[in-house]
Amino acid sequence: MCSSVEQTKERKSPLLLSNKPLLVGRTRSAELIQTGVARFRDGLRRVKTTATNIGLNNDTIHKRTLPPTRSSETDKTLAEASKAVLTDLAPEMARISLMRSSISQFDADDLHLIDDASQHKHRALEPLKEENEEIEETFEEDSFQASDESSPRSQNHGRRRSSLLATTIATAVISSAVGSNRSDGIKSFGSFAAAQYKQNVGGRVIPRDEYIRHNIANDEDISSLLSLTTDYELTSKHMKDYAKNGFVVLKNFLNASDVQILENIGEYHLDQLAFPDLLTSCSRKFHGEHYHSVVSWQFWQQPRISNMLSTLALDGETPYAITSEILEMRDDLPNTSTGGSNACIPHWHWDFLTFPMNYHESYKSGTQIWMAGTETVNAETGGGLAFMPGSHLWANNVDEGAKKHPCFAMNLFEDMTSECNDLLESSMVAPELNAGDIVVFSRFTLHRSVVRKAEYPFKSGRRLGYTLRVGSGASTFKKDTLTCFPSHPTTHFQGQLEEGRRYDSAHHNEAIYRPMDQMDSDEFILDANRKMSLPTFLMYSAESTYRQKVSYKLLDGVEHALNGAVGSKKFDLKCVARPTNDV
Numbered sequence: 001m002c003s004s005v006e007q008t009k010e011r012k013s014p015l016l017l018s019n020k021p022l023l024v025g026r027t028r029s030a031e032l033i034q035t036g037v038a039r040f041r042d043g044l045r046r047v048k049t050t051a052t053n054i055g056l057n058n059d060t061i062h063k064r065t066l067p068p069t070r071s072s073e074t075d076k077t078l079a080e081a082s083k084a085v086l087t088d089l090a091p092e093m094a095r096i097s098l099m100r101s102s103i104s105q106f107d108a109d110d111l112h113l114i115d116d117a118s119q120h121k122h123r124a125l126e127p128l129k130e131e132n133e134e135i136e137e138t139f140e141e142d143s144f145q146a147s148d149e150s151s152p153r154s155q156n157h158g159r160r161r162s163s164l165l166a167t168t169i170a171t172a173v174i175s176s177a178v179g180s181n182r183s184d185g186i187k188s189f190g191s192f193a194a195a196q197y198k199q200n201v202g203g204r205v206i207p208r209d210e211y212i213r214h215n216i217a218n219d220e221d222i223s224s225l226l227s228l229t230t231d232y233e234l235t236s237k238h239m240k241d242y243a244k245n246g247f248v249v250l251k252n253f254l255n256a257s258d259v260q261i262l263e264n265i266g267e268y269h270l271d272q273l274a275f276p277d278l279l280t281s282c283s284r285k286f287h288g289e290h291y292h293s294v295v296s297w298q299f300w301q302q303p304r305i306s307n308m309l310s311t312l313a314l315d316g317e318t319p320y321a322i323t324s325e326i327l328e329m330r331d332d333l334p335n336t337s338t339g340g341s342n343a344c345i346p347h348w349h350w351d352f353l354t355f356p357m358n359y360h361e362s363y364k365s366g367t368q369i370w371m372a373g374t375e376t377v378n379a380e381t382g383g384g385l386a387f388m389p390g391s392h393l394w395a396n397n398v399d400e401g402a403k404k405h406p407c408f409a410m411n412l413f414e415d416m417t418s419e420c421n422d423l424l425e426s427s428m429v430a431p432e433l434n435a436g437d438i439v440v441f442s443r444f445t446l447h448r449s450v451v452r453k454a455e456y457p458f459k460s461g462r463r464l465g466y467t468l469r470v471g472s473g474a475s476t477f478k479k480d481t482l483t484c485f486p487s488h489p490t491t492h493f494q495g496q497l498e499e500g501r502r503y504d505s506a507h508h509n510e511a512i513y514r515p516m517d518q519m520d521s522d523e524f525i526l527d528a529n530r531k532m533s534l535p536t537f538l539m540y541s542a543e544s545t546y547r548q549k550v551s552y553k554l555l556d557g558v559e560h561a562l563n564g565a566v567g568s569k570k571f572d573l574k575c576v577a578r579p580t581n582d583v
Helices: 004-011 027-053 058-062 072-103 117-123 126-141 152-177 182-202 208-213 219-225 236-245 256-273 294-300 303-312 418-427 522-526 534-566
Strands: 022-024 112-114 247-250 284-287 319-330 366-371 385-387 438-442 447-449 462-472
Touching: 182 534, 208 219, 208 294, 219 256, 219 294, 236 247, 236 303, 256 284, 256 294, 256 319, 256 462, 294 319, 294 522, 303 319, 303 366, 303 438, 385 438
Parallel strands: none
Antiparallel strands: 247 438, 284 319, 319 462, 366 438, 366 462, 385 447
16 A cells, blocks of 8 residues: 555656655645646647748747738638637636635645655656756755755745745746747746745845944944934925926935935845846846835835925825835946946836726825935936826826826837827936935826936946835725736735725734834834735736736737738737726
């Protein structure tokens, strides 16, 4: 009579990608993941093969050009192949849903140790083996594998490790299917997934003494940074400019020495917790930065910042910190089309997606602060942000004088019409910011990054762009803000508000988005536990992968291929970006 573990080995095939022991959860979930990946891959291969046979390739698809030859039979062949794949996608989504339900039911009793992967190599995803070993090394560095693999703690680590590998592989496969380099894609996403895990599940918070031990800042530096007790002098012009243009520059909001301290701390955060930027052109990115640092958390909870935001941008309401981020732009990542440094997000866009609140609310419901650290940015040198004056009144008709504008960009990845692009480029303002200056702008203000010109390299070789996103206490919490794209990670943190409630409705100690008019203690911040549960993280990752890589990006490629083949826009397959229903 075989043991239960031996029986499992004989009849089930988990996701085993190397000859290292691997812990897996419910074998049904492993089968669903493996089956889903295989079916996605097979379907995509059929579309790509058919497209290649009629003269379509990555270049012609991306350039939206027609294949060299076309015929009615060609159109029919490609259409049939694509239709078959799209038909396959529907049951796959049902499988993913079932997978998510199964994952949420994991417990230690369901885990089985598989200690001989060689018996299962014929069922494993062999082509990804070498890349996966590199991903495993990344995960092992973060202590995902305990020394005693029979212990409950080790089983829990193994469950996390195998689940993260599954998420990584699924996303990398989908990415590679639409034309990216598979090896590079897997390596990048491996690093991305590991960092996202550390941020959103690990919940690490850096105490102030860590900066002192590593000579990042001393006690005096930190005390200076946290002493913004006097109000900034807002003028009537500041108020009028913000109301008229949707943005305003506040000169000398911080002193230069404090900016340098903040930059030293920001650099340390990037080294510790940043992830490679897979979406935009920044070199490194750190979302949710203030959730992971006692000093950053308390920095934003100071009277000069809180009172300014309340008076200038939030109609007198208490500001609540939603999220903060650091985006690094480096000189040594050239933009080949312009000769300058890569602009992080050179496309016109709005930041509505990162404000978990109703769409049909005033531009005064959410705002943000941006600063360029120790660097100087302006229209001549580039490297900063450009804004479209008055565009904060283009999103809806809530405020006086507001009206939906045809050039309001719903989607970061959609091309603007030539008329809209001409309007924005001819009317934009790229304000000058020096060390200590900040720009405050509404969540509805259209903006973009500006390429840094090659003749003006950054003094430090890179620019750290700091952003704080803030909601009004009167804003209504909504988890999903935009179709096609994932909801903001913070909306899934444990203990988050229920949809439809005001930001200021939570008990003070329970609020995830912290009120900025009072400073939390070190002890509270270190014990705050602002993070996702592991099952929620897995569900969020799977949903995000589907929304971005399948529902939008994959179907966008299929749509372009089909419309290019038939010579007209007959197919409309990809997800359409629009605000979700308000709550």
